[in-house]
Amino acid sequence: MDVSEHPVRLLLSDDLERDRLTVFFRFVLAIPHFIWLALWSIVALLVAVLNWVAALILGRAPAPLYRFLAAYVRYVTQFYGYYHLVANPYPAFSGRATYPVDLTIAAPGRQSRWSIAIRAPLLLPAALIFLGLAGAPAGANRARPGTNANYTVSLGLLNVTAFLGWFASLARGRMPRGLRDAGAYSLSYGAQFWSYALLLTDRYPDSDPLAAVPGLPVRSDPIRLELADDLRRSRLTVFFRAPLAVPHLIWLELWSILAFFGAVLNWLVTLSTGRSPNWLHRFLAAYLRYAYHVYAFLYLIANPFPGFVGKTGSYPFEIVIAPRERQSRWKTGFRIILAVPGLILTSVYGALAFVVVVLGWFSSLARGRMPRGLRNAGALALRYQAQTHGYLLLLTDAYPYSGPTREAD
Amino acid sequence: MRWLRDAYRGAAARPWRALASLLALLALAALWALAAQALWRSSVPSGLRLPHVGARSAFSSSLLSRSSSYETFLAIDRLLATVALVVALVVYARRGHRLMRESAAGRIGTGMMLGMLGFAVVWLAELPFGLAAVWWERRHGVSHQGYIASVLDGFIALGGEFVFVSLALLIAMTLAGIMRRWWWVAAAPAFAALALLSAFVAVYLVPQTHVLDRGPTAVDVRRLARVEGVAGTKADVQNVNRETTAPNAEAVGFGPTRRVILWNTLLDGRFGRAEVRAVVAHELGHLAHDHTLKRVGWLALFLLPAAALVALFTRRRGGLARPEAVPVALLVFVVLQLVTTPLTNIVSRREEAEADWSSLRATRDPAAERALFVKLAQTTLGNPDPPTWAYVLYGDHPTIVQRIAMVQAWRARNAR
Numbered sequence: 001m002d003v004s005e006h007p008v009r010l011l012l013s014d015d016l017e018r019d020r021l022t023v024f025f026r027f028v029l030a031i032p033h034f035i036w037l038a039l040w041s042i043v044a045l046l047v048a049v050l051n052w053v054a055a056l057i058l059g060r061a062p063a064p065l066y067r068f069l070a071a072y073v074r075y076v077t078q079f080y081g082y083y084h085l086v087a088n089p090y091p092a093f094s095g096r097a098t099y100p101v102d103l104t105i106a107a108p109g110r111q112s113r114w115s116i117a118i119r120a121p122l123l124l125p126a127a128l129i130f131l132g133l134a135g136a137p138a139g140a141n142r143a144r145p146g147t148n149a150n151y152t153v154s155l156g157l158l159n160v161t162a163f164l165g166w167f168a169s170l171a172r173g174r175m176p177r178g179l180r181d182a183g184a185y186s187l188s189y190g191a192q193f194w195s196y197a198l199l200l201t202d203r204y205p206d207s208d209p210l211a212a213v214p215g216l217p218v219r220s221d222p223i224r225l226e227l228a229d230d231l232r233r234s235r236l237t238v239f240f241r242a243p244l245a246v247p248h249l250i251w252l253e254l255w256s257i258l259a260f261f262g263a264v265l266n267w268l269v270t271l272s273t274g275r276s277p278n279w280l281h282r283f284l285a286a287y288l289r290y291a292y293h294v295y296a297f298l299y300l301i302a303n304p305f306p307g308f309v310g311k312t313g314s315y316p317f318e319i320v321i322a323p324r325e326r327q328s329r330w331k332t333g334f335r336i337i338l339a340v341p342g343l344i345l346t347s348v349y350g351a352l353a354f355v356v357v358v359l360g361w362f363s364s365l366a367r368g369r370m371p372r373g374l375r376n377a378g379a380l381a382l383r384y385q386a387q388t389h390g391y392l393l394l395l396t397d398a399y400p401y402s403g404p405t406r407e408a409d
Numbered sequence: 410m411r412w413l414r415d416a417y418r419g420a421a422a423r424p425w426r427a428l429a430s431l432l433a434l435l436a437l438a439a440l441w442a443l444a445a446q447a448l449w450r451s452s453v454p455s456g457l458r459l460p461h462v463g464a465r466s467a468f469s470s471s472l473l474s475r476s477s478s479y480e481t482f483l484a485i486d487r488l489l490a491t492v493a494l495v496v497a498l499v500v501y502a503r504r505g506h507r508l509m510r511e512s513a514a515g516r517i518g519t520g521m522m523l524g525m526l527g528f529a530v531v532w533l534a535e536l537p538f539g540l541a542a543v544w545w546e547r548r549h550g551v552s553h554q555g556y557i558a559s560v561l562d563g564f565i566a567l568g569g570e571f572v573f574v575s576l577a578l579l580i581a582m583t584l585a586g587i588m589r590r591w592w593w594v595a596a597a598p599a600f601a602a603l604a605l606l607s608a609f610v611a612v613y614l615v616p617q618t619h620v621l622d623r624g625p626t627a628v629d630v631r632r633l634a635r636v637e638g639v640a641g642t643k644a645d646v647q648n649v650n651r652e653t654t655a656p657n658a659e660a661v662g663f664g665p666t667r668r669v670i671l672w673n674t675l676l677d678g679r680f681g682r683a684e685v686r687a688v689v690a691h692e693l694g695h696l697a698h699d700h701t702l703k704r705v706g707w708l709a710l711f712l713l714p715a716a717a718l719v720a721l722f723t724r725r726r727g728g729l730a731r732p733e734a735v736p737v738a739l740l741v742f743v744v745l746q747l748v749t750t751p752l753t754n755i756v757s758r759r760e761e762a763e764a765d766w767s768s769l770r771a772t773r774d775p776a777a778e779r780a781l782f783v784k785l786a787q788t789t790l791g792n793p794d795p796p797t798w799a800y801v802l803y804g805d806h807p808t809i810v811q812r813i814a815m816v817q818a819w820r821a822r823n824a825r
Binding site: 237247308311 | 508512
């Protein structure tokens with residue numbers, strides 16, 4: 001089922017079925033693995049240092065060290081797959097047994113000594129994406145003596161999908177596919193990140209969600225993305241992207257005020273008649289399209305300067321919105337409450353989009369092209385945000401799909 | 410000159426229409442001249458003769474030498490920046506239209522993008538000279554601003570400039586789409602109206618301010634505002650001491666939004682109460698003589714011919730209705746601004762002189778006024794008697810020596 005050329009590839013044979021009992025006690029059940037992982041990590045750290053020195057001398061990772069570290073990375077992936085509900089069965093402790101969320105890691109090859117020597121600084125951009133996907137530990141900083149500390153927590157996509165998936169799996173006995181695939185994407189990137197850090201490969205981690213997860217579904221959601229971007233970027237407009245977006249952001253802010261009242265009106269009408277008025281649906285759809293033209297421009301997911309009216313088919317990053325349909329009054333009545341999980345995930349995807357724009361800015365300036373992986377990661381983040389936004393505006397009652405999709409992205 | 414040939418052929422074909430156009434233009438020119446004359450009026454006595462004041466009589470030779478070297482560097486730096494600006498805009502006018510492929514925004518949106526990118530190119534071209542100026546000011550202790558902060562501030566400020574240029578192009582290109590060749594007739598008043606609005610709300614756009622409502626300076630503001638006929642005018646203090654040590658003040662707004670803004674570097678103890686009072690009276694003088702509105706008036710008078718020339722020079726690219734004409738429009742507009750700078754400086758100096766005169770009449774304290782000007786030269790390292798070329802190109806205030814001479818003239822006039 002592997003779809004990627006990357007030497008470190010995720011294999012996924014999970015059937016989405018979840019046992020409610022093990023899901024409910026998942027954290028407690030994972031405690032032995034946590035202890036084992038901690039012990040293994042200490043040894044792996046020492047072996048990694050030894051591997052670095054040996055690889056620097058030999059130009060490749062020695063086979064015994066490679067096998068040990070590869071098993072460690074496989075184990076981490078399997079265990080985190082279990083813990084984050086990407087898979088169901090209890091994993092083995094060896095890292096060598098097969099598992100529904102597994103890895104293939106290509107045999108060790110020669111690596112550039114320069115790349116080995118400076119591996120740590122090379123890891124920095126990948127570490128930013130890794131933190132966006134897997135989350136950063138909680139931290140505290142004290143601005144001034146005597147003042148209260150400010151605690152910051154970055155949840156990461158993997159943790160949030162697990163959190164939401166826990167409730168969903170308990171309720172339905174199945175993990176929603178979108179959440180599972182989003183978690184698998186995070187795991188795949190994490191595995192590639194650690195493999196690169198531990199010198200199992202010299203291929204840089206690939207942030208492309210389409211290459212990360214095998215067998216992605218093809219969907220035709222009422223709110224979906226059509227991407228016709230060719231990855232080329234104008235260095236001049238990339239350098240000045242933020243100030244260039246300012247007139248658009250002001251215009252969007254003004255439009256948002258109208259859209260807010262439009263959404264309230266839409267809620268009242270849809271609740272009473274079961275469908276949006278056509279003119280209001282068109283107005284809110286144009287607003288949503290325009291907003292995501294602007295965000296795609298700002299976040300470097302697309303290149304050209306967008307128009308100001310959200311015209312259909314006018315931009316390479318196009319949010320396609322289906323015509324109005326009947327909507328469930330129950331779903332309409334409780335729309336804000338129902339949207340809460342989507343909004344939580346939206347904030348995590350927002351953090352990912354932020355990492356994409358920071359890294360993409362430097363990369364596009366240097367090469368005049370946006371890396372495909374970063375572009376697709378950003379597109380996934382914006383597509384999910386657009387779907388959530390559209391759900392809140394009552395353009396559809398179909399819930400936003402949280403995972404990557406093949407055609408749509 | 411193809412446009413001239415076309416105009417001649419058009420006039421030969423339809424002489425009565427040409428005559429009517431000529432008469433309309435003459436009427437417009439006459440109105441322009443009348444308005445300029447009205448704006449040119451000043452309350453400074455027309456027969457006032459300024460006595461000769463030698464810079465060496467008021468300032469030490471070391472200060473003169475230091476300030477001369479300081480200002481000469483900045484003036485040359487500014488001149489080079491202007492050359493870089495023009496070169497960048499010439500290149501942009503020739504090649505900027507190629508950037509149209511980076512837009513999916515339609516006619517006006519693409520024009521807005523090209524306008525913004527023009528400003529961005531200008532910012533890049535002027536950046537080294539801006540950094541050189543920061544280095545020089547830091548070296549002389551006039552500025553505290555760091556280099557990175559200076560670049561970042563400029564970059565962030567671009568956002569505001571981009572909004573301005575987008576709005577201007579939105580108006581001009583919309584009008585050009587509707588009125589074709591005659592868009593400039595409607596655009597000039599529209600821009601003047603925008604400038605008026607901007608002058609009215611300017612007080613809300615000044616960052617890092619707080620109201621000055623207590624202390625001796627607040628008392629002086631209230632008293633002097635009554636004396637100068639602008640009772641009720643308030644004063645704000647702007648915190649700038651992190652960036653600069655130079656003192657300054659400005660008058661902003663009109664009607665209910667008129668305000669005097671004092672930099673906190675003016676109130677840090679280096680200037681005595683009487684000297685601060687002179688500054689306050691000067692700024693109130695601007696408000697009392699409606700200089701904010703007069704500046705909008707002058708701007709309108711500048712914009713009318715400037716917009717007409719922009720319309721003329723952009724014809725070869727299909728007129729300002731087309732986005733590819735925007736880089737040319739930018740070049741023409743900026744060059745016109747540069748060419749008319751010595752003229753606008755004359756107007757500005759006249760208004761500053763009127764504010765000085767107003768201040769003298771309100772405070773009746775020529776000693777404080779003189780002391781203020783001496784201290785201003787010392788703290789800003791401004792050359793009290795700059796070379797003529799720098800005075801003509803960059804002097805938007807009378808020189809310090811001229812301002813001291815005005816103090817002496819006032820004293821002589823009131824001693825009689």
